[in-house]
Amino acid sequence: MMQLSVPLNFIGFIYREIRQGLTDIEQMFDLLDVDQEVLDKPGALPLAVEAARVEFRDVHFAYDQNRQILKGISFEVPAGKTVAIVGPSGAGKSTISRLLFRFYDIQRGAILIDGQDLRDVQQESLRSAIGMVPQDTVLFNDTISYNIRYGRMSATEDEVRTAAELAQVADFIERLPDGYKAMVGERGLKLSGGEKQRVAIARTILKAPPILILDEATSALDSHTEQEIQAALDLVSRDRTTIVIAHRLSTVVGADEIIVLKDGVIAERGRHAELLAQAGLYASMWDRQREASEAEERLRAAREED
Numbered sequence: 001m002m003q004l005s006v007p008l009n010f011i012g013f014i015y016r017e018i019r020q021g022l023t024d025i026e027q028m029f030d031l032l033d034v035d036q037e038v039l040d041k042p043g044a045l046p047l048a049v050e051a052a053r054v055e056f057r058d059v060h061f062a063y064d065q066n067r068q069i070l071k072g073i074s075f076e077v078p079a080g081k082t083v084a085i086v087g088p089s090g091a092g093k094s095t096i097s098r099l100l101f102r103f104y105d106i107q108r109g110a111i112l113i114d115g116q117d118l119r120d121v122q123q124e125s126l127r128s129a130i131g132m133v134p135q136d137t138v139l140f141n142d143t144i145s146y147n148i149r150y151g152r153m154s155a156t157e158d159e160v161r162t163a164a165e166l167a168q169v170a171d172f173i174e175r176l177p178d179g180y181k182a183m184v185g186e187r188g189l190k191l192s193g194g195e196k197q198r199v200a201i202a203r204t205i206l207k208a209p210p211i212l213i214l215d216e217a218t219s220a221l222d223s224h225t226e227q228e229i230q231a232a233l234d235l236v237s238r239d240r241t242t243i244v245i246a247h248r249l250s251t252v253v254g255a256d257e258i259i260v261l262k263d264g265v266i267a268e269r270g271r272h273a274e275l276l277a278q279a280g281l282y283a284s285m286w287d288r289q290r291e292a293s294e295a296e297e298r299l300r301a302a303r304e305e306d
């Protein structure tokens with residue numbers, strides 16, 4: 001029995017991985033407006049973005065009926081402010097960003113942008129109002145310039161360069177033998193996680209969406225790269241309504257509000273200093289991450305000495 005259960009667990013794991021991969025592909029089709037699962041309601045109007053205020057009002061959501069992922073989540077992102085969502089793995093952080101794009105419909109409650117329920121507006125207009133810097137950016141098999149311009153196809157070469165500079169990726173591109181014409185993607189030059197993320201930031205700068213979702217990379221970046229990326233992210237999110245899905249707490253210190261999700265509910269909320277003072281879940285996550293990153297730094301320093 002024991003012998004059988006291990007491979008079955010493993011198959012379960014692979015199945016979930018594949019399923020998540022398929023979900024991501026589905027989302028990409030959604031973005032390309034192919035095979036929409038969630039349909040516009042008849043007579044839906046385009047989203048009219050004014051201040052770009054986002055509100056989750058008592059949101060209940062489950063991917064399948066047996067397991068509730070969000071159990072009554074309410075929060076608000078005032079115009080131009082930044083709210084960070086943190087919490088243990090699997091708490092539902094990325095689900096919140098999928099719901100804001102309306103990849104799925106919620107079971108109860110409402111999600112509103114400037115008072116308009118997402119179910120009442122045209123999805124195309126909704127998706128063009130939101131920019132996303134994802135965990136892992138897919139690059140097309142094309143030039144790096146094309147990959148940045150994808151944010152706004154009508155952008156000029158000068159605008160592409162300015163976006164690259166603001167995203168702190170211009171120096172890297174200029175050092176490539178073919179510069180902005182260098183081929184990237186699966187069949188071209190492979191970029192590191194940090195470089196890809198900065199290309200995504202440059203894309204988003206060109207798109208200039210009123211609402212921004214930053215889905216932070218889980219993978220550890222070295223502290224120099226992390227600082228560069230943080231500087232680029234601070235710039236792109238300044239004065240823009242922003243939701244940060246945070247895995248590394250160092251990036252949420254400046255957020256206007258931090259929401260701590262656990263078991264489908266908001267366990268704690270407040271600013272960084274307030275949450276540390278509460279000495280609860282956030283404070284213990286903070287301590288754990290600080291210890292882990294200090295240990296990592298010590299290991300790196302020891303390696304460099306060798």
Ligand code: ATP
Binds near residue numbers: 020
């Ligand atoms: P992490 O920090 O690990 O990225 P998270 O907090 O972002 O986690 P989500 O990706 O929002 O977590 O997932 C929340 C829960 O929903 C997880 O238990 C996950 O397994 C489940 N889930 C995610 N996507 C789907 C899906 N397409 N179908 C069914 N369940 C899903």
